[in-house]
Amino acid sequence: MLLKIYSITIILLDVFVLLAKCFYATFEGLYYLIFPPAEKSVAGEVVLITGTGHGIGRELAIQFAELGATVVCVDINSEGNDETIQMIKDKGLNRVYPYDCDVSNEEDVQDVVELITKEVGPVTVLVNNAGIMPCRHFMDYKPEEIQKIFQVNVFAHFWLLREILPSMIKNNYGHIVALSSMAGVIGLRNLVPYCSSKFAVRGMMEALAEELREECIGTDINFTCIFPYMVNTGLCKKPRVRFPGMLAMVSPKTAAKLIIQAVRRNTMAISIPNWYLVVHDIVR
Numbered sequence: 001m002l003l004k005i006y007s008i009t010i011i012l013l014d015v016f017v018l019l020a021k022c023f024y025a026t027f028e029g030l031y032y033l034i035f036p037p038a039e040k041s042v043a044g045e046v047v048l049i050t051g052t053g054h055g056i057g058r059e060l061a062i063q064f065a066e067l068g069a070t071v072v073c074v075d076i077n078s079e080g081n082d083e084t085i086q087m088i089k090d091k092g093l094n095r096v097y098p099y100d101c102d103v104s105n106e107e108d109v110q111d112v113v114e115l116i117t118k119e120v121g122p123v124t125v126l127v128n129n130a131g132i133m134p135c136r137h138f139m140d141y142k143p144e145e146i147q148k149i150f151q152v153n154v155f156a157h158f159w160l161l162r163e164i165l166p167s168m169i170k171n172n173y174g175h176i177v178a179l180s181s182m183a184g185v186i187g188l189r190n191l192v193p194y195c196s197s198k199f200a201v202r203g204m205m206e207a208l209a210e211e212l213r214e215e216c217i218g219t220d221i222n223f224t225c226i227f228p229y230m231v232n233t234g235l236c237k238k239p240r241v242r243f244p245g246m247l248a249m250v251s252p253k254t255a256a257k258l259i260i261q262a263v264r265r266n267t268m269a270i271s272i273p274n275w276y277l278v279v280h281d282i283v284r
């Protein structure tokens with residue numbers, strides 16, 4: 001009898017604490033919506049970005065360089081990557097370094113990170129951006145193509161994290177950024193392997209952040225996961241939209257600006273456009 005009363009009291013107490021925490025989180029959220037947190041400086045950070053030869057990665061490289069960061073540009077396409085470097089140097093910014101690497105290859109990643117650490121220094125901000133998006137019916141994908149999608153979109157994140165996270169943990173300082181997609185939140189037709197890979201990125205980021213948090217290691221390492229919808233980079237070939245006004249494609253420039261803003265505010269997750277994830281969370 002006494003035991004029963006005791007358990008019920010504990011449960012009620014837990015529910016009460018949970019509700020109080022929910023209230024607090026809601027108000028904190030609303031507060032930050034109105035008064036966004038100050039943006040931290042990225043000047044002097046060593047920012048490694050993958051997929052800088054084109055699109056969002058290129059814009060991220062340019063804008064991080066403009067904010068005074070040292071930018072390490074990693075891409076498999078050295079021609080595109082050199083163009084990015086030139087665009088940044090043309091602005092009179094010289095702390096920018098190109099590296100040729102297939103990020104889906106574990107050994108290549110090990111070698112390139114070793115070289116980067118020696119030539120530039122330890123990476124303090126890692127942006128896993130490189131990704132591919134073939135688009136066809138489920139049965140029309142070849143098995144090798146499905147494997148490639150996972151190698152570039154998912155495994156590459158692991159290979160880079162395995163090389164870079166230890167030094168961040170040692171210094172208890174750093175920021176991990178990953179490009180997922182709204183296709184990592186909702187399933188879309190003709191994109192089954194891509195969606196699966198972007199769901200995986202979302203899970204990986206959430207689980208890794210949780211692991212570090214619960215074990216109190218790397219308490220000053222922040223995580224930001226980005227969920228863009230459509231960015232006009234040529235990655236999405238012929239999007240069909242019913243309400244173009246509401247879902248207007250954003251330019252890579254705007255996308256990069258919003259990504260950097262989220263990083264500087266230490267935000268854990270944002271969609272582009274921003275309200276997308278909010279509506280999704282409420283609906284769910």
Ligand SMILES: NC(=O)c1ccc[n+]([C@@H]2O[C@H](COP(=O)([O-])OP(=O)(O)OC[C@H]3O[C@@H](n4cnc5c(N)ncnc54)[C@H](O)[C@@H]3O)[C@@H](O)[C@H]2O)c1
Pocket residue numbers: 050051052053054055056057074075076077080101102103104129130131132133152179180181182227228229230231232233234235236
């Ligand atoms: N464009 C969009 O609408 C959109 C929407 C949601 C999410 N995203 C995600 O944003 C990220 C960037 O997309 P984007 O549109 O800028 O792509 P993009 O195709 O314009 O550029 C991708 C870059 O990654 C590089 N890359 C590809 N495979 C590589 C590999 N194995 N090793 C090294 N580099 C490699 C390419 O050479 C290219 O320079 C991707 O992860 C993508 O899935 C894009």
Ligand SMILES: *[C@@H]1O[C@H](CO)[C@@H](O)[C@H](O)[C@H]1NC(C)=O
Pocket residue numbers: 040173174175220221222265266
């Ligand atoms: C990580 O985020 C927390 C909370 O916003 C902040 O206090 C800390 O300085 C951040 N660390 C880094 C390396 O940005």
